[in-house]
Each structure stands twice: as C-alpha cells, then as structure tokens.
Amino acid sequence: MRTRRRVLKDLGVSAGTLALTPLVALGATARVVVVGGGFAGASCARQLRSVAPGLDITLVEPKKTYTACPFSNLVVAGQRRLSQQEFDYSGVASAGVRVVHRSAVDVDPVARQVRLDDDSLLTYDRLVMAPGIELRWGALEGYDEAAAERMPHAWQAGAQTQLLRRQLEAMPDGGLAVIAAPESPYRCPPGPYERASLVAAYLKREKPRSKLLLLDAKDNFSKKPLFLQAWQSLYGDLIEWQGASNGAALTAVDAAGMTLQTDFDEFTPDVANVIPPQQAGSIARRAGLTDASGWCPIRPLTFESRLVENIHVIGDAAIANAMPKSAFAANAQAGLCAVQVARLLAGEAPMDTTLLNTCYSLVGPDYGISVAGVYRPTENAWQSVSGAGGTSALDAGSDVRSKEAGYAVHWFDTITAQVFG
C-alpha cells in the first residue's frame, strides 16, 4: 500500500486544512496550559497547536508585548531600536492558542490547576512551565531592585536596556564603564562578552578615550579565545577583562556611592552594568519545581519535572545540563516538549531524539562568531555529542566573520518570525 508518510507529505502544502485523522485518539478535551510567553513558552504553545490541533491550549503571559533579549545588546550599543525587539502575541493567538494576559501565581499539582492573579483557575492535564529567569536580588551584597535603577543589569530586556543605553550616552569621553559578569549558569552565556564588544564599538567611535572593564566571576567563558582575539584586533586596549583568578568577582556593590567591590579592589565607574546571579522564574519555585540550585531538574527526554508529575519545564528555567540557556535552545526544547506532551496525552511513549543549539554573537561591525552544540539525552542528562559542536575557527578569515554576522541577523529574524510571527 501507499505509505501514509507519502500521503502526509503530499498533503503538506495545505497543512492548515488537513483532516488530522491520526489525532482523534488524543481526545479533544485534553488541556495543556503553558506558563510563560518567551522563546520557550510561546514556541511550545504554537508547536503544540500544530502537532495536536485537538488539544485545548492556553498560554499564560502577563505582558502584552514581549521584549526579546537576543540582539538587545545592539540596543545597548545604540545600533538598534528597542521597538525592533518587541513582539506581540497576535501571531500566537491567531495560530489557535488561547492567550491569557495574567500572571500565574500558584500551582496545585494535585488538583492540576494553575491559579492566576485574578484568582481564576486553569485546569490542566499537562502543564508546561517556561518562566525564564528571575534575578537573585541580594545574592550579591547591595544589589537589589533599587540598586538596579542606578546600576542596571539589562539582563531582562525592556526598560533596563534603555536605562543602560542612556547611561552610556551620558558618560563622558574618558569615562569608565564596567560590566560585571556572573558565575555560571546564567541566561545567555556569551551575552556579557557580546555586550562588551558592542559597547566597545560605540565607545571607540563616540568616546575613544573611555575604558571598558569586564569584571568576571569566572575564569572561562563562552567563545573566550574568539572574543579576546576580536577585542585585541578591533578595540586594542579599550576593553580589559579580569577573571576570578585576578580577584575580579564582585563581593558587594554600593549603588548610592556607585562603587563596586572585589576582594582586592574598589571601582567607582561612570557606568556600572551589574549582571547578577539568577534562578528560575519565581512561579517555578512556588510550584515546587526548583532544587537547591534555584533551577528546575527535569527528565531529559520529556523535560518533565523530576519533582512534580505532569509538569514540564523548558527554556532558561530548566536544568538541561550541556545545553546552554539560549533562545535557540529554548525554541528547540519547546518543539521537543510539544511532541512529547502530545504523545504522552495520547498514551504513547516519548520519542527519542537529538537536539542542537546555535548561538551567534556580534563583536563588531560585520564581525560575527558562533558556538554550536549537538546533544543527546541519557537517563540523567543532556550530554554533548563528542566530536561535534564548538566555536567558529580562531583562524577564520574576514569573509567568515562577515558571513556569520549576516547569519546572526538572519537567525534572529527567522526565530522571531517562527515564534511570534
């Protein structure tokens, strides 16, 4: 007989109107609630809709406008408007997802209900949590929400991004800007270094007598040799990086006095961008999904919580081991989680697969670099496939750097169109 696969392939052009006979078994009443409308949650809700149109899918996200973090470093550096980072949920809604602009405040895993901030309840058969990160206020002495108004983190895009931009604009030529990077794990491992690169490009152009100091709580970071090489060739000694072994980890900050303390030193910069330690978004903790690390342990193949049944955790909040906390990884996990949730609801076993990640960083005009990884799930962890992945070549020519800069832009446009378009 003609295989069903061929039939399905042939039908591909008109997917929206397909008679989805294989899915009848799912039952039209199975309810999936997705909490969090970022690259993980919005993508998962949408992909659930496309793999299992019979499901009742609700996305819970308080904000009506999502402000994307990838490329927000370009806003900090004055090369992009914040509005270019903003996306609404009309695309998600018109894909057939019910979007509820409320905050999830509590989860009852026994009754399988999510309580929203208007006290309404959403009942689920499976819950997907994609709460992203929360900044650990006070984990760094002196760094609380009030301090962030003087010393922006700009690690959740929006008003903080613009605040840091304004401070850099107001900084005098010859001033000192500090970026303080946290220990791992945190959202977007290469992010602080991309930011340093783009801010340096701005300073070199507009305020060339200035200095950018990167105070790092660790010794190694994503794409380090590539960044160091690029900084040297593009910005000379404008950027100085100091790692944990140099005693550069912040021990305390004093926002009123604009001072940053390390073990051996005290700095009083004109601009202080403090990227603090992070943990899973607070709803994950309230739902009992976090362990002592503040992040959510999951069963690799399904992203189902190890701590609470029928709840899956994807994106930055999840402990995905070798997979970094990136938008690409969040979107990839979302696709996998959508399939596994649909399969589990249909009484099918999870499907084995391989995931990948790609992160581009822009380090200067027409100069991009990348890191990639391929990952396999074991019983306990997502592990890198040995021999695969890695960074752009250190000795690559300007043609490759230029190409990767273009690919970075293309990637952003593609993933945002896929998730929010």
Next chain:
Amino acid sequence: MKQALVIALLLPGGASLGADSTDEVAAGKGALLASTCSGCHREEASGPDGIPSLSGQSVSEIARKLAAYRSGELQGTLMNRLARGYSEGEIKLLAEALGTAAGAEPAEQ
C-alpha cells in the same frame, strides 16, 4: 518543521499501525530531528546573505550535503560542527524529513 510530517510525530509507535509502522515511526523521528533545523533555516527563499533555505532541495541532495559536512569534504561556517553530531542513520532521517519528496517538482535554486 514541515507541517505534514508533524502529524507523523504523533502516530502510535506500536501495534495499531500494522505493517508500515516502521516507516511511519521513522518519519516521525525524522520530523522531530529536523524540527531544530528551522531555528535557522526558513522554508521560504532567503537572500544571498541569509542562511540558505532548505526548501526545494531533494532528499538525496540534502543527504549528500549533510554527509559531506560531516566528513569535512564540504566546508560551511557552522554546518560541519553540527553534522558531526549526527549518525548516518540520523542523516538519512533528516534528509527524508527536510527534502522535497521524490517525484515532486524541484524548485529553482
């Protein structure tokens, strides 16, 4: 992800499918593997500076390229690093999921 293959993702992996279940399960697995590719590769044509679109490429063309990236015979910016992470079997599944079905009109590249 190709919409049609999405459907195969949910097909039962066992008894209810009868004789061609293996083929269908493979299609589902291929679609799932290929779903991460769409993080970068668009379905529609991309400009000269964009990440190449995969649409219009045949199954055998995609299989050949992935194998060549994997062996290093073909040099890309990033694809060598990714292709090395997939087995020959996975490359076959990826190509079948991403490639234009045999017999379909190949698009002009």
